[in-house]
Amino acid sequence: MGGGAADQPRTPETPPKAAATQRQTTNLQRATKSREWLTDPSSRGPLISALATSQARDRRRPHRPGALQAGGGDPDPDNPHVATFKRLAPSPWQATRTGTDEPLGSAVGKHHRSAEQPSEATMYTTSFAFFEAIADAGVSHCFVNLGSDHPSIIEAMVQMKSNPKFPRIITCPSEMVAMSMADGYARLTGKAQCVIIHVDVGTQALGVAVHNASSGRAPVLVFAGLSPFTLEGELRGSRSEFIHWLQDVPDQRAIVAQYCRYTNEIRTGVNVKQMVNRALQFATSSPQGPVYLCAGREVLEADIEPYEMALGQKYWDPIELGGLPPRGASRIAEALAGASKPLVVTGFSGRNHGIPKALVELADTVKALRVLDMAGSDMCFPADHPAWLGVKQGADDSIPEADVILVLDCDVPWIQTLCKPRPDAVVFHVDVDPLKQRMPLFYIQSDARYQADALLSVQQIIENLRHPDSEAAKLLSSQDLVAAEAARKESYAAKIEGIERAAAAFPDGTFGTAHLSKTLRSVCPEDTIWAVEAVTNTGFIHSNVRPTRPGSWINCGGGGLGWSGGGALGIKLAADAEGSKQFVCQIVGDGTYLFSIPGSVYWISKRYKIPVLTIVLNNNGWNAPRKSYNLVHPGGEASKVSNEDINISFAPPPDYAGIAAAAGSGEVHALKVETADKLEAVLKDAVAKVQAGRTTVVDCRVVLDC
Numbered sequence: 001m002g003g004g005a006a007d008q009p010r011t012p013e014t015p016p017k018a019a020a021t022q023r024q025t026t027n028l029q030r031a032t033k034s035r036e037w038l039t040d041p042s043s044r045g046p047l048i049s050a051l052a053t054s055q056a057r058d059r060r061r062p063h064r065p066g067a068l069q070a071g072g073g074d075p076d077p078d079n080p081h082v083a084t085f086k087r088l089a090p091s092p093w094q095a096t097r098t099g100t101d102e103p104l105g106s107a108v109g110k111h112h113r114s115a116e117q118p119s120e121a122t123m124y125t126t127s128f129a130f131f132e133a134i135a136d137a138g139v140s141h142c143f144v145n146l147g148s149d150h151p152s153i154i155e156a157m158v159q160m161k162s163n164p165k166f167p168r169i170i171t172c173p174s175e176m177v178a179m180s181m182a183d184g185y186a187r188l189t190g191k192a193q194c195v196i197i198h199v200d201v202g203t204q205a206l207g208v209a210v211h212n213a214s215s216g217r218a219p220v221l222v223f224a225g226l227s228p229f230t231l232e233g234e235l236r237g238s239r240s241e242f243i244h245w246l247q248d249v250p251d252q253r254a255i256v257a258q259y260c261r262y263t264n265e266i267r268t269g270v271n272v273k274q275m276v277n278r279a280l281q282f283a284t285s286s287p288q289g290p291v292y293l294c295a296g297r298e299v300l301e302a303d304i305e306p307y308e309m310a311l312g313q314k315y316w317d318p319i320e321l322g323g324l325p326p327r328g329a330s331r332i333a334e335a336l337a338g339a340s341k342p343l344v345v346t347g348f349s350g351r352n353h354g355i356p357k358a359l360v361e362l363a364d365t366v367k368a369l370r371v372l373d374m375a376g377s378d379m380c381f382p383a384d385h386p387a388w389l390g391v392k393q394g395a396d397d398s399i400p401e402a403d404v405i406l407v408l409d410c411d412v413p414w415i416q417t418l419c420k421p422r423p424d425a426v427v428f429h430v431d432v433d434p435l436k437q438r439m440p441l442f443y444i445q446s447d448a449r450y451q452a453d454a455l456l457s458v459q460q461i462i463e464n465l466r467h468p469d470s471e472a473a474k475l476l477s478s479q480d481l482v483a484a485e486a487a488r489k490e491s492y493a494a495k496i497e498g499i500e501r502a503a504a505a506f507p508d509g510t511f512g513t514a515h516l517s518k519t520l521r522s523v524c525p526e527d528t529i530w531a532v533e534a535v536t537n538t539g540f541i542h543s544n545v546r547p548t549r550p551g552s553w554i555n556c557g558g559g560g561l562g563w564s565g566g567g568a569l570g571i572k573l574a575a576d577a578e579g580s581k582q583f584v585c586q587i588v589g590d591g592t593y594l595f596s597i598p599g600s601v602y603w604i605s606k607r608y609k610i611p612v613l614t615i616v617l618n619n620n621g622w623n624a625p626r627k628s629y630n631l632v633h634p635g636g637e638a639s640k641v642s643n644e645d646i647n648i649s650f651a652p653p654p655d656y657a658g659i660a661a662a663a664g665s666g667e668v669h670a671l672k673v674e675t676a677d678k679l680e681a682v683l684k685d686a687v688a689k690v691q692a693g694r695t696t697v698v699d700c701r702v703v704l705d706c
């Protein structure tokens with residue numbers, strides 16, 4: 001079998017040309033070990049690349065053990081393309097590498113080097129370049145679950161970790177949690193983070209987190225190794241364990257490709273940085289989402305010359321969306337201005353934290369306008385504004401009432417079988433992806449559709465409404481705005497009153513999610529970020545915590561249960577790393593809590609000191625499947641029998657909080673509350689514990705559907 005060290009070719013003595021290169025690099029390295037070099041890229045001058053040349057030679061020449069090429073220096077006369085490569089001086093990263101004074105460029109072209117060579121301390125492989133690429137692109141965290149594809153990744157992590165720019169590595173015992181953490185981080189900050197996983201099995205173990213990142217539009221870079229593609233020790237990294245045969249699948253990328261904005265295999269280290277940036281450009285351009293890169297173990301192990309991309313980092317920024325065409329903006333403005341019951345239906349527009357303010361401005365201009373949030377993926381509109389209609393999932397009275405509807409960044413503005421606009425309603429659809437290119441079935445009765453940035457579009461509509469010469473402004477001034485505003489205020493007051501009434505505890509001391517949420521709002525800090533995955537209870541929570549701050553409400557955005565365990569940790573990690581360290585409260589259904597792999601979540605929480613408050617809505621299992629059943633078979637036999645009979649009950653329940661406490665081995669608190677009289681005290685205690693740095697899980701017994 002391959003991989004025996006004794007079979008490995010030995011490296012020959014360094015040829016004179018390479019020795020010259022080495023001397024040059026050694027001097028450069030010595031001269032630049034200072035910190036200034038890190039911050040002054042202008043001090044580096046381009047050299048002609050030997051790298052591509054030597055690699056081109058390697059490709060043409062069959063490998064003969066004992067006849068390895070160390071790096072040459074000249075452009076290859078047989079291949080004009082390789083001469084266009086530029087070798088820059090070793091990257092700034094090199095200045096802070098641990099190791100000896102050995103020349104950094106000495107490994108050029110030695111793709112066939114034995115794993116037992118003595119110069120490991122100055123190694124620079126594809127994996128090193130990979131880490132440089134992600135860090136230079138702004139990735140600050142890697143959520144990792146490692147395996148036999150990762151020896152060079154591990155070597156790079158160890159050798160590079162002293163560099164201040166090196167990403168923080170978070171060990172994640174579950175890939176699903178790793179990806180959900182990256183998702184949560186990106187959802188708060190808009191910044192893509194990296195998930196490093198193990199071949200096909202790690203890719204499969206990402207599970208529903210890939211769906212969630214795709215549907216929830218979370219930019220995440222996933223990187224997986226591939227099983228070695230040589231088996232006789234031809235290359236470093238060649239097969240060395242029996243599992244390499246079993247994990248070699250025909251198309252590893254296909255496991256996740258349909259959820260990804262981009263997938264590719266890195267075939268060589270010499271452009272790994274470009275491949276990483278191309279992937280990240282897809283991930284961060286609208287509609288944002290996950291991207292997937294993989295690379296064979298030998299490719300990751302290959303020694304390459306340290307390099308910087310000829311195309312600098314700024315050239316890889318995301319693609320920008322424009323606003324509406326001028327006629328589109330005026331058409332929407334006129335329709336809204338002339339409407340008696342105008343409505344905005346939105347979904348994830350609040351991902352841009354400028355949207356709530358812009359929609360408030362729009363609602364303050366068009367006094368009859370109201371804003372409905374479908375699904376509650378992001379905080380799109382503040383709950384203290386009279387135009388607020390709250391969160392619904394697919395149906396609301398405001399939809400059939402409306403005469404003009406603006407659908408703004410929304411996947412499911414209504415569910416036709418439950419509720420739809422009246423036939424004469426005028427509907428506009430403005431979306432980053434109005435075609436919904438990843439949904440085989442999608443259409444709505446929109447009179448006009450625009451692929452445009454939501455914030456720019458709303459600003460254009462407002463400008464049009466305010467322009468003194470516009471038709472929209474004339475129409476608006478002919479309306480009774482005072483009466484419209486008064487009617488809207490009145491209906492808002494009635495709505496809030498109804499919500500408050502329904503949030504009371506029951507006389508027998510039990511309480512529902514509405515009451516719990518209202519109490520939570522009163523005991524959690526003002527700046528709390530709500531990480532919500534509460535299925536049938538989502539609306540009750542939103543109505544009662546009534547978020548008002550941009551970015552303060554983050555829901556999964558997809559349909560794969562279990563996001564919020566890792567999601568809340570990722571949000572808190574981001575808030576601590578680059579936000580104002582806000583308090584994070586996860587509210588999760590009991591069924592969903594078990595999907596979230598709590599053993600992994602709370603171990604990570606403890607290990608990396610990421611304190612969150614988790615509220616488990618213990619309603620005795622899955623409520624949603626009964627609701628789904630009733631929508632299809634309202635009078636069916638199953639509607640007359642118990643939850644046990646339809647296999648959705650969790651009785652007797654597990655010790656939800658105890659699972660977390662065990663995973664956090666003494667550093668995660670477990671609390672439980674069943675009656676309203678104890679609720680406030682228990683929640684206050686929980687908040688205090690989290691503020692003191694200890695994650696706390698509260699098992700809250702709640703009455704169904706209220």
Ligand SMILES: Cc1ncc(C[n+]2csc(CCOP(=O)(O)OP(=O)(O)O)c2C)c(N)n1
Nearest residue numbers: 535536560561589590591592621622623624
């Ligand atoms: C990974 C995954 N498996 C199964 C489902 C189907 N499903 C949707 S809701 C639900 C129940 C959720 O239970 P819980 O979190 O307790 O919320 P509740 O229904 O009680 O509000 C299930 C099993 C899903 N969406 N995702």
Ligand SMILES: [Mg+2]
Nearest residue numbers: 589590591621
């Ligand atoms: Mg439940």
